[in-house]
Amino acid sequence: MDTTNFIRMMPKIELHAHLNGSLCTKSIEELCEELYGVNSNEKVLLSKELVFDGGNLDQCFLKFRFMHELTATKKGLQLATELAIRDFAKDNVIYLELRTTPKKNSEMSKEEYVKNVLEAIERTMKIESIHVSLLLSIDRSKSVAEAEETVNIALQLKNTYKDIISGIDFSGNPKLGNFMHFIPVLEKARKNDLKLALHCAEIHNPAEIDQMIKFGMERCGHGTFLSELQLNEIYRRNIAIECCLTSNVKCSTVKCYDDHHFKHIFNDKKAPVILCTDDCGVFDTTLSNEFVLAKNTFNLTKNDLLQLSLNAVEFAFVHEHFKHDLKQRIRHYFKIQTEPESKN
Numbered sequence: 046m047d048t049t050n051f052i053r054m055m056p057k058i059e060l061h062a063h064l065n066g067s068l069c070t071k072s073i074e075e076l077c078e079e080l081y082g083v084n085s086n087e088k089v090l091l092s093k094e095l096v097f098d099g100g101n102l103d104q105c106f107l108k109f110r111f112m113h114e115l116t117a118t119k120k121g122l123q124l125a126t127e128l129a130i131r132d133f134a135k136d137n138v139i140y141l142e143l144r145t146t147p148k149k150n151s152e153m154s155k156e157e158y159v160k161n162v163l164e165a166i167e168r169t170m171k172i173e174s175i176h177v178s179l180l181l182s183i184d185r186s187k188s189v190a191e192a193e194e195t196v197n198i199a200l201q202l203k204n205t206y207k208d209i210i211s212g213i214d215f216s217g218n219p220k221l222g223n224f225m226h227f228i229p230v231l232e233k234a235r236k237n238d239l240k241l242a243l244h245c246a247e248i249h250n251p252a253e254i255d256q257m258i259k260f261g262m263e264r265c266g267h268g269t270f271l272s273e274l275q276l277n278e279i280y281r282r283n284i285a286i287e288c289c290l291t292s293n294v295k296c297s298t299v300k301c302y303d304d305h306h307f308k309h310i311f312n313d314k315k316a317p318v319i320l321c322t323d324d325c326g327v328f329d330t331t332l333s334n335e336f337v338l339a340k341n342t343f344n345l346t347k348n349d350l351l352q353l354s355l356n357a358v359e360f361a362f363v364h365e366h367f368k369h370d371l372k373q374r375i376r377h378y379f380k381i382q383t384e385p386e387s388k389n
């Protein structure tokens with residue numbers, strides 16, 4: 046089997062995927078057809094609206110508007126959730142941590158938004174061979190009161206959906222909002238056993254990066270602009286770094302794949318690294334594609350691919366016994382695929 050196929054068939058773990066950024070073009074077309082009919086204007090507009098060919102972060106954030114319109118109804122949101130999960134399952138992702146920002150509109154409260162996503166997750170897990178957890182995202186460009194509402198919803202629904210709701214993501218345009226203002230809310234989440242995945246160092250902002258590392262997190266999203274000192278501290282605190290190669294290059298926070306910080310952090314063992322997609326629809330990628338890119342750009346061996354997969358399991362927001370199962374499945378795949386064929 047060639048390496049691309051080996052990676053495609055490999056059981057994979059995705060820990061950094063924003064729901065509204067994770068639908069591939071085909072799934073969005075399917076969603077539009079369901080919502081508006083076959084020849085709708087929406088479908089025609091789609092090709093222009095959807096994929097982000099490259100530019101800066103501000104331009105990238107405009108791309109989410111279109112999907113946000115499609116997921117503003119119960120039907121649209123539930124179907125989008127199902128389609129996103131189905132796409133990951135097709136790529137042989139066996140464990141997915143999906144994250145999404147609860148939104149209020151004329152049809153849904155924020156709590157109803159989350160319940161719709163949860164219902165769709167439960168339903169899809171019965172059909173596809175994939176386990177899904179959910180992180181609720183705090184949008185840093187919005188108010189602290191909104192963030193608090195999000196954490197309260199997570200805490201309230203965690204009792205009913207304890208195997209699905211696992212943590213809080215801190216995301217949104219990194220140029221907006223002040224991290225320090227969100228500390229009390231994030232502290233509340235942590236005290237109540239919600240795990241934290243913070244977008245940290247996606248842009249150059251050394252003071253904020255220091256504040257975030259000092260506050261602490263389980264996983265750091267991107268980690269692009271970490272200094273050596275900050276990397277040492279990340280390592281000391283056993284924080285994993287979620288590297289999203291295509292996302293960073295297309296948003297121009299990293300010049301080219303060769304220059305990606307993955308190389309330094311992974312090769313020099315500066316911190317545990319996880320490969321993720323971020324927004325596979327917007328960036329027109331898949332987790333398999335990210336692994337192939339990493340393998341080709343940084344000359345990774347099969348052992349490196351195994352290490353990256355096991356890192357992801359280690360830092361997943363799940364119980365130890367489930368981690369054990371996931372690791373067994375991954376190790377088994379590597380064993381049977383790399384063993385020499387028997388002679389008889």
Ligand SMILES: CNc1ncnc2c1ncn2[C@@H]1O[C@H](COP(=O)(O)O)[C@@H](O)[C@H]1O
Nearest residue numbers: 063064065066109144145146182216217218
């Ligand atoms: C490219 N790098 C990024 N950096 C920071 N936040 C990002 C992001 N990509 C996505 N999001 C966050 O996720 C939302 C879309 O999914 P949901 O509506 O929550 O499902 C975006 O609006 C933004 O807040």
Ligand SMILES: [Zn+2]
Nearest residue numbers: 063216266323
């Ligand atoms: Zn992200």
